[in-house]
Amino acid sequence: MFEATKIGRSVTKTDFKAQQETVRTQLLAVQRELRQTDMPLVILLAGVEGAGKGEVTNRLNEWLDTRGMQTFAFWDETDEERARPRYWRFWRTLPQRGELAILFGGWYQLPIEHRFRGLCTDAELDAELNRIVDFERMLIQDGALIVKFWFHMSESDQRARLKALSRDDRSRWKMLPDKSKFSEHYQEFEHVAERVILHTDRGISPWYLIEAADHRYRDLTVGKTLLQAIKARLSHPEPEDPPSASKGLDLPDAATAQITVIDxxxxxxxxxxxxxxxxxxxxxxxxxxxxxxxxxxxxxxxxxxxxxxxxxxxxxxxxxxxxxxxxxxxxxxxxxxxxxxxxxxxxxxxxxxxxxxxxxxxxxxxxxxxxxxxxxxxxxxxxxxxxxxxxxxxxxxxxxxxxxxxxxxxxxxxxxxxxxxxxxxxxxxxxxxxxxxxxxxxxxxxxxxxxxxxxxxxxxxxxxxxxxxxxxxxxxxxxxxxxxxxxxxxxxxxxxxxxxxxxxxxxxxxxxxxxxxx
Known part of the structure; x- marks a missing residue:
């Protein structure tokens, strides 16, 4: 699955500067259109450690109007969150209609980490992924647009990136030493990630796999992909659900056939x-x-x-x-x-x-x-x-x-x-x-x-x-x-x-x- 994210794509500094202005201008335009709609936008960023999710977030905050835009990270749980059902923390971060939110890891982070660390089985992971699919479908049926990015790179590229981050005093990597386990067991993590993506890559909420070794290529690809996703949704809003068998029974006219449970x-x-x-x-x-x-x-x-x-x-x-x-x-x-x-x-x-x-x-x-x-x-x-x-x-x-x-x-x-x-x-x-x-x-x-x-x-x-x-x-x-x-x-x-x-x-x-x- 991840072969296409290890090809070595790159964008020169000159090409990046030439394309950045166009992408930025168009993103601001569709963001203004978004504000006039009933559509909340959720941008979910996930992927291997060191792939630059924070850098992408900074870039989007630079390109977009930060009014009506919020960013949420789910590195750890607060006491307030631990005292309530797990999805409470996600519901609190959902943007209102016409606005957008960027979520680091979102509802995928814990299931991936728990399976990687052996805290649950494949069957239990699949059950949780079914819940995620239902959750995303429910939000989308209510009008939301969910754009999910997975950032990936080769094992050697990740090792080099993490080594560079470890020398950077401003890097959050220093704050999260336990994350090194993910790079030490690259193949195992990639196996879990593949299972998660295959299970939750649906037509109404697909995953976009982004090669992350070159930061200019990564950022431009995210910007253009996000632009196209918003444009497509604005041009063709999701149709209302077709009639289903859940509309209830068509009961006979006789009085005895109309008896209900409260009778x-x-x-x-x-x-x-x-x-x-x-x-x-x-x-x-x-x-x-x-x-x-x-x-x-x-x-x-x-x-x-x-x-x-x-x-x-x-x-x-x-x-x-x-x-x-x-x-x-x-x-x-x-x-x-x-x-x-x-x-x-x-x-x-x-x-x-x-x-x-x-x-x-x-x-x-x-x-x-x-x-x-x-x-x-x-x-x-x-x-x-x-x-x-x-x-x-x-x-x-x-x-x-x-x-x-x-x-x-x-x-x-x-x-x-x-x-x-x-x-x-x-x-x-x-x-x-x-x-x-x-x-x-x-x-x-x-x-x-x-x-x-x-x-x-x-x-x-x-x-x-x-x-x-x-x-x-x-x-x-x-x-x-x-x-x-x-x-x-x-x-x-x-x-x-x-x-x-x-x-x-x-x-x-x-x-x-x-x-x-x-």
Missing amino acids: QLDLNQALERDEYKKQLHRLQAELNELAWQAYKAKRSTVMVFEGVDAAGKGGAIRRITRAIDARLYRAIPVAAPTDEEIAHHYLWRFWRNLPRAGYITIYDRSWYGRVLVERVEDGLASNAEWRRAYSEISRFEEQLVESGIILFKFWLQISQDEQLRRFEEREKVAYKRYKITTEDWRNREKWPLYKAAINEMIARTSTEAAPWSLIEAEDKLFARIKVLRIVCDGIKDALQHGISAQYLSCGEKRAAPPQPKK
């Missing part, structure tokens, strides 16, 4: 107030203790609350937060996205709010808006966008669980009659009036559409790693106790059993978190 809930279940108070006191005390145990064990918790309007999500959340020290949790009400959030992938705003190790985040509404309100309401999401969201959401939740997060997903359900009663009560009671809007009344008219969307959402996203808990909420007291009991049992079970090995990725094998003291 199977027994909404007559209720709890007497005296019994409710007794259980509430016991469960809140237990949850308080469990929250501190999870904090000491560095196990985070994410709770997602969804449900029909007026189903009692806020009341259930308050019974949870009253049991937990305020320093341990954040409750996030999810409303319409801000301009900054619209400028990114819809999952970006949820990734950035994930809790660090030992803490709790509670989402009042969540990423499921993409397959509920954005599906039902016209103009909020295209058919292709909400159809592919099921798999995007499931992969997102799988990563949360894989990282050790304890994930709860609650759907609170009430009948149409009970919803009407609660709506009318809200209009009559002064301190509840703020809860009712004209939009709530309008949504009632779309009950059948939401019912179908809810059914498909549960069917397609209730997985072994992240199952849904369906809550019969006709009686608020019963619903609150059921939610508390599920949370207590779930945290207790997670602390006892640690992180399941089936959810760990390449290079992430680690001991289970310490067991809490009884």
